[in-house]
Amino acid sequence: MTSTPITPNDWDTSTLFPEIETITDPVQVTKLSQDYHTFSPILQPKLAGKTGDVVVRPVNEAQVIQVAAACVKYKIPLTVRGAGTGNYGQCVPLHGGVILDMTRIQEILWVKPGVARVEAGVKLAQLDKKAREIGWEMRMAPSTYRTATIGGFIAGGSGGIGSINYGLLGDRGNLLALKVITMEDQPRVIELRGDDVQKVNHAWGVNGIITELEIPLAAAYPWAEIIVTFHDFMTAAKFGQALADADGMIKKLICITAWPIPSYFVALRSYLPDNTHAALLMVSETSLEPLQDLVAEFGGKITYQKLAQDAGKGFHLAEFTWNHTTLHARNVDTSLTYLQSVFPPDKSLSLVEELYHHFGDEVMMHLEFLRVGGIAVPAGLQVIRFTTEERLNEIIHYHEARGIFVPNPHVHILEDGGRKTVDVAQVKFKEMVDPYGLMNPGKMRGWMERA
Amino acid sequence: MTSTPITPNDWDTSTLFPEIETITDPVQVTKLSQDYHTFSPILQPKLAGKTGDVVVRPVNEAQVIQVAAACVKYKIPLTVRGAGTGNYGQCVPLHGGVILDMTRIQEILWVKPGVARVEAGVKLAQLDKKAREIGWEMRMAPSTYRTATIGGFIAGGSGGIGSINYGLLGDRGNLLALKVITMEDQPRVIELRGDDVQKVNHAWGVNGIITELEIPLAAAYPWAEIIVTFHDFMTAAKFGQALADADGMIKKLICITAWPIPSYFVALRSYLPDNTHAALLMVSETSLEPLQDLVAEFGGKITYQKLAQDAGKGFHLAEFTWNHTTLHARNVDTSLTYLQSVFPPDKSLSLVEELYHHFGDEVMMHLEFLRVGGIAVPAGLQVIRFTTEERLNEIIHYHEARGIFVPNPHVHILEDGGRKTVDVAQVKFKEMVDPYGLMNPGKMRGWMERA
Numbered sequence A, B: 001m002t003s004t005p006i007t008p009n010d011w012d013t014s015t016l017f018p019e020i021e022t023i024t025d026p027v028q029v030t031k032l033s034q035d036y037h038t039f040s041p042i043l044q045p046k047l048a049g050k051t052g053d054v055v056v057r058p059v060n061e062a063q064v065i066q067v068a069a070a071c072v073k074y075k076i077p078l079t080v081r082g083a084g085t086g087n088y089g090q091c092v093p094l095h096g097g098v099i100l101d102m103t104r105i106q107e108i109l110w111v112k113p114g115v116a117r118v119e120a121g122v123k124l125a126q127l128d129k130k131a132r133e134i135g136w137e138m139r140m141a142p143s144t145y146r147t148a149t150i151g152g153f154i155a156g157g158s159g160g161i162g163s164i165n166y167g168l169l170g171d172r173g174n175l176l177a178l179k180v181i182t183m184e185d186q187p188r189v190i191e192l193r194g195d196d197v198q199k200v201n202h203a204w205g206v207n208g209i210i211t212e213l214e215i216p217l218a219a220a221y222p223w224a225e226i227i228v229t230f231h232d233f234m235t236a237a238k239f240g241q242a243l244a245d246a247d248g249m250i251k252k253l254i255c256i257t258a259w260p261i262p263s264y265f266v267a268l269r270s271y272l273p274d275n276t277h278a279a280l281l282m283v284s285e286t287s288l289e290p291l292q293d294l295v296a297e298f299g300g301k302i303t304y305q306k307l308a309q310d311a312g313k314g315f316h317l318a319e320f321t322w323n324h325t326t327l328h329a330r331n332v333d334t335s336l337t338y339l340q341s342v343f344p345p346d347k348s349l350s351l352v353e354e355l356y357h358h359f360g361d362e363v364m365m366h367l368e369f370l371r372v373g374g375i376a377v378p379a380g381l382q383v384i385r386f387t388t389e390e391r392l393n394e395i396i397h398y399h400e401a402r403g404i405f406v407p408n409p410h411v412h413i414l415e416d417g418g419r420k421t422v423d424v425a426q427v428k429f430k431e432m433v434d435p436y437g438l439m440n441p442g443k444m445r446g447w448m449e450r451a
Helices: A026-031 A043-047 A061-074 A124-132 A150-156 A194-199 A233-245 A266-271 A285-297 A323-332 A350-362 A389-400 A424-433 B026-031 B043-047 B061-074 B124-132 B150-156 B194-199 B233-245 B266-271 B285-297 B323-332 B350-362 B389-400 B424-433
Strands: A021-023 A054-057 A078-081 A098-101 A108-112 A115-119 A136-138 A177-181 A189-193 A209-219 A223-230 A251-257 A277-284 A301-306 A336-338 A366-372 A375-380 A383-385 B021-023 B054-057 B078-081 B098-101 B108-112 B115-119 B136-138 B177-181 B189-193 B209-219 B223-230 B251-257 B277-284 B301-306 B336-338 B366-372 B375-380 B383-385
Touching: A026 A054, A061 A078, A061 A098, A061 A177, A061 A209, A078 A150, A078 A209, A108 A124, A115 A124, A124 A136, A124 A150, A150 A209, A177 A194, A189 A194, A194 A424, A194 B285, A209 B209, A209 B285, A223 A233, A223 A266, A223 A285, A233 A251, A233 A277, A233 A285, A233 A350, A233 A366, A233 A375, A266 A301, A266 A323, A277 A285, A285 A301, A285 B194, A285 B209, A323 A336, A323 A383, A350 A383, A350 A389, B026 B054, B061 B078, B061 B098, B061 B177, B061 B209, B078 B150, B078 B209, B108 B124, B115 B124, B124 B136, B124 B150, B150 B209, B189 B194, B194 B424, B223 B233, B223 B266, B223 B285, B233 B251, B233 B277, B233 B285, B233 B350, B233 B366, B233 B375, B266 B301, B266 B323, B277 B285, B285 B301, B323 B336, B323 B383, B350 B383, B350 B389
Parallel strands: A054 A098, A078 A098, B054 B098, B078 B098
Antiparallel strands: A021 A054, A108 A115, A115 A209, A136 A209, A177 A189, A177 A209, A223 A277, A223 A301, A251 A277, A251 A366, A336 A383, A366 A375, B021 B054, B108 B115, B115 B209, B136 B209, B177 B189, B177 B209, B223 B277, B223 B301, B251 B277, B251 B366, B336 B383, B366 B375
16 A cells, blocks of 8 residues: 555556547647636646546446556556536646546436436436436536536535535435445445445545446426626625525525626626626526515515526526636636635624625625525635735635635645545545555545555 | 404394305304314313304305405404314304305315415315325425315414425415405405515404415425434434434424323324334435434434325324324323424524423423524424413413513414514504404404504
């Protein structure tokens, strides 16, 4: 066993997997070694030039086992990826080797009322569409649901649109089972069920190759998309909290953005008057009428509304929320970056208010409401005018000093992001399934620093 | 206008409504003048002998208007009732007159995804069954759903099975529209939508005859019924709170009963070992596997489980919860009564623990978890060993002094129960629609004490 990275040796990238689609073109390989860590001006230089040596694209479990066995035999680092829509550089290979692209393993094995079994490369939108055919839908999805894979979402995501109802992916019940291929001398197939899934959940692919997943579904609603604007930011924020807490109103998305963030939503500009703050919402059609009363109570104005039957037409409002908000901002101004934060429960949103006034336009407020332990709180995906790393850290510390949890997106170590502490169960599982430390090396502190 | 009760005068009960089914048999009339205020040893003597003079059973809106017009013409008190499954004596006529039985007006007008339009006399189970045919279900229902009517539930209920997800009936969005017939000289039909429904919601039928309702539905889940037992009551209670707060687990019912309450559930005794405390649950089938992990974490034991496909077989677990818990207790021992209470948010349940130990078996702990303003809290429907009215009031005050809200079920005045204060909008609406104060007279303090 070793905790130091292994460099390629004694293998020919182009001929190692004769039966499996292999990409060696450097431009392609470089592209498939990337994710959205590029949102971070700190990670950009740190991860610059980090690429795999070869990309392999198996089409079934047998081929994945072949790849695993070869990597073990030659001690080649292996980095698993889906669509690469995550952040933290979590699927950027720090030590070259094989990039295992799972996107061709994309069969929906079955969908039953309340649960689906899928292969890891299935796109979230694809599963959602299939589930909807029988009246169900994904409980939650990131704003990248059209391209993101379910395997990547579980390995590196945390929640998203729908989290206002079902909390985060790590919450018990939001992932029913996982099948992983080990990186042992004789790769094995292991099925994890129940709480055991947490051994692999959000572990950035360091401890087993996820090939299949059993995902619980939500009973589907017809979702309307709505934009509401407000003249005052805190009124918009408190409207968001009130909607989050309105038990009689069914919602899936409550995104609140302070001006000038709405100015970055080019495609939505006609619905977003200058100097107004915007709520981007998904609400069940049945709740549209009560929504009007809530909007009136807060003095907001509904500027846009699309019914579920038109969901496929025009833009998708969800694609302006969560991490897409930052994407749109950076499309206008690449000097912008972002923060991730979760506010403690406080219906008065006093910390949001303090920070909004304290930082002004340097830290533009972007809130996504979600449930944490049964209570709706705002997560902040603040858009930041970046100046220096020191100032960015100062901003982060200012938040942390006030009890705001910051899953820092400017680091590339698993535990330094959202987890903060070493997950002993995940490290122990890695000891079993990846004894040579070949999987995504350099990302898990608990592995690198173990006795 | 008058605020004093009106007594029958100048009318013949048997001939007033020749085209409408009329019941004058005193035994029948007495029976149809009752509700479940009989759970209260305080209300029993107070409301003893209070009956209507005649029961009328119209079959459509035109007949309701006839009844309304006649009552106005002759200044006859009118008390509207559904199945009479409520409490507080809310449909017991204090001043005789006409009992308007709505149970024959029971057409389901339409059911669409997310919403249904029904006549007031539709039984909750009947609507639920119809909604389920297209994949939807009622958001919440009392334990009396098999007999209770939707009109009665709205006029006098507050929540129930499902409230852990959708809060209470009074929460914005849980009732979309109401149609009422007025008691003016020329009775009118009025449709209330949006927030305006609160003018009539839970007003005990004092301000307009509800004839139709538009009810939002929930997307349906296959619900499993489960009994879990615990050796320690507070462990059971904390398990209940943990399940309530588990955002990744879908549930509809979390009922926790302290021993000896389970001993009153005669039909369930084989699943309820002596001296154990019981959780009666409805959980979506997909959440059964994670439930096992949660039960294990709290050291509980699953003693009974029924899948959704068998919902129609054997007993209905929900019929041992909410007010049915008290019913079963009183079936064994008629000296028992109950309390209604809502605990403030506190995940540690310290008040529950204090009261459990303070009162011992005198106030047997029965908790139903529900959402209040977005937060899951336990409501108490404690079973009480009644001794004297003074002691009962002492118990109530002991709770209230600790910040526990008590919708006192031992009073027969609307505001003295759950509301506590006069609802000005409801009184004003009554001024318009019932200018002669004929509807359920003697129940609304805000009307009796108005200037």
